[in-house]
Amino acid sequence: MAMIDVLAIDLDGTLLGRDKRVSRANIEAIDRARQAGVHVLICTGRGLVESRTALEAIEQKLPVMVAGGSIVADPVSGRTMHRVEMRDELVHRAVELFHGARSPALVLKDPSEIGYDYLVVDSDDEHPLHDITRWWFEDHGLSVRSSRTVFEDEHPEHTVRVGMCCEVSRSNPVTEVVLREMGDLVELHDFPCVKPEGHAGEEVHILEIFDKTATKWNAVRWYLQQHNIDPTRVAAVGDQVNDLTMIHGAGIGIAMGNAIDAVKDSSCYVTASNDEDGVAVAIECLLDGDVSKMQTGVKNSLKAGS
Numbered sequence: 001m002a003m004i005d006v007l008a009i010d011l012d013g014t015l016l017g018r019d020k021r022v023s024r025a026n027i028e029a030i031d032r033a034r035q036a037g038v039h040v041l042i043c044t045g046r047g048l049v050e051s052r053t054a055l056e057a058i059e060q061k062l063p064v065m066v067a068g069g070s071i072v073a074d075p076v077s078g079r080t081m082h083r084v085e086m087r088d089e090l091v092h093r094a095v096e097l098f099h100g101a102r103s104p105a106l107v108l109k110d111p112s113e114i115g116y117d118y119l120v121v122d123s124d125d126e127h128p129l130h131d132i133t134r135w136w137f138e139d140h141g142l143s144v145r146s147s148r149t150v151f152e153d154e155h156p157e158h159t160v161r162v163g164m165c166c167e168v169s170r171s172n173p174v175t176e177v178v179l180r181e182m183g184d185l186v187e188l189h190d191f192p193c194v195k196p197e198g199h200a201g202e203e204v205h206i207l208e209i210f211d212k213t214a215t216k217w218n219a220v221r222w223y224l225q226q227h228n229i230d231p232t233r234v235a236a237v238g239d240q241v242n243d244l245t246m247i248h249g250a251g252i253g254i255a256m257g258n259a260i261d262a263v264k265d266s267s268c269y270v271t272a273s274n275d276e277d278g279v280a281v282a283i284e285c286l287l288d289g290d291v292s293k294m295q296t297g298v299k300n301s302l303k304a305g306s
Contacts, residue, residue: 002036003286005233008065008220008246009279011044011054012194013239014256017275020194022057029280030058036287041065041223043216045189045208045242047108047117048073050140067108068189068242069219070160070210080112082222084214086159090186094162094209095121095150097177101170103127107153108161116143119159121150132204133165135196163208165193171205178209187212189242208242217245237271237282239263254282255297267297 009015009030015022030040040058043065044051051066060075072082095105104122111117118137120129129137137144147153164171175190182188187210192203217236224231232251236243239259247253247266255264257273264270269285271294272278285291 002033002038003289004038004235004252005229006039006041006220006224006235007033007283007286008041008043008216008234008236008250010216010238010240010243011042011046011051013258013274014237014243015042015058015274015279016054022054023277023280025277025280027058029277029283032287033283038287039223039227039229041220043069043220043236043238043243043246045206045240047071047111047142048075048078049111049117049142050136051075063223065216065219065223067160068187068208068210068214069216069245070108070214071110072219072222073112078112080110082219083110083160084211084218085157086162086209086211086214088156090182090209090211091156091159091162092150093182094178097174098162098164098207099123099127101164101166101174103164103166103170104129104133105150106133106163106165107150107159108163109155110158110160111143113158114155116145118142118144119153120144120146121148121153122146123148130165130204132193132195132199136165136194139196160214161208161210163206165204165206167202168205169202171207175207178207182209185212186210187214191240191242215245216243217249220246221249235282235286237279239274252286253297253299254294265298268300269294269297271295 104127107119189208234250235252236246236250239256253267255267271282
């Protein structure tokens with residue numbers, strides 16, 4: 001009998017390999033989990049459109065937690081089921097900080113309501129898009145509009161995230177200011193971005209600001225409440241900073257072998273890497289009730305030593 005009722009899985013660095021695809025082993029493992037009665041949820045920093053290829057590969061029908069948990073969407077109809085908006089004053093301050101770092105503000109919208117994905121606030125082209133952002137928009141077929149200032153936003157009520165993409169030498173100082181000024185009011189994610197093949201040069205980061213309550217775990221918890229499921233019967237698998245809330249909240253937190261140290265330190269177990277079908281390994285252990293194929297994480301090690 002499966003050890004869990006719900007499995008929450010991140011995409012980049014977790015379900016997706018370095019080739020940005022879902023392996024056959026992971027697809028088959030997810031199918032076995034569903035056959036065992038497990039609710040499989042995808043929880044990603046990507047928007048719904050950006051996740052479409054991965055969702056189609058695993059034939060996802062249950063709700064997906066996208067945009068860092070700020071939106072819970074129906075992957076079949078595209079309809080938004082739950083959403084956490086950002087307050088105008090937080091959006092305005094974020095845009096101001098990003099422009100101060102010579103970067104456009106990438107204002108993520110709820111596309112199911114207004115028909116487009118991003119509003120790029122570029123201050124009359126004074127802050128051009130990073131090449132990686134341009135590639136991402138084109139590669140995923142995103143619908144993008146632009147404005148000179150944030151005050152020209154016709155749909156501020158549909159904003160769920162404000163982000164920037166730039167070299168770490170410019171993003172790091174902004175992160176420090178956000179933490180100092182807005183740390184109690186926002187959820188901040190700062191991590192290396194997904195890059196096209198062959199990209200070289202200084203490391204490029206994505207800096208994302210959400211409402212404080214917009215997290216992957218809060219989105220999962222919303223689903224649990226709809227279905228009267230005990231959080232201790234949830235396993236969450238991830239690798240990056242935006243996975244920490246669900247790794248902490250789930251009854252069983254599982255870090256990928258390629259996860260950052262903070263995720264491994266918060267996890268009960270560590271599975272194989274995303275290029276070694278780590279999700280499939282974790283699912284096999286959870287369905288069999290035998291976690292011996294995974295390493296014991298720091299969280300369980302501390303319990304054992306107490």
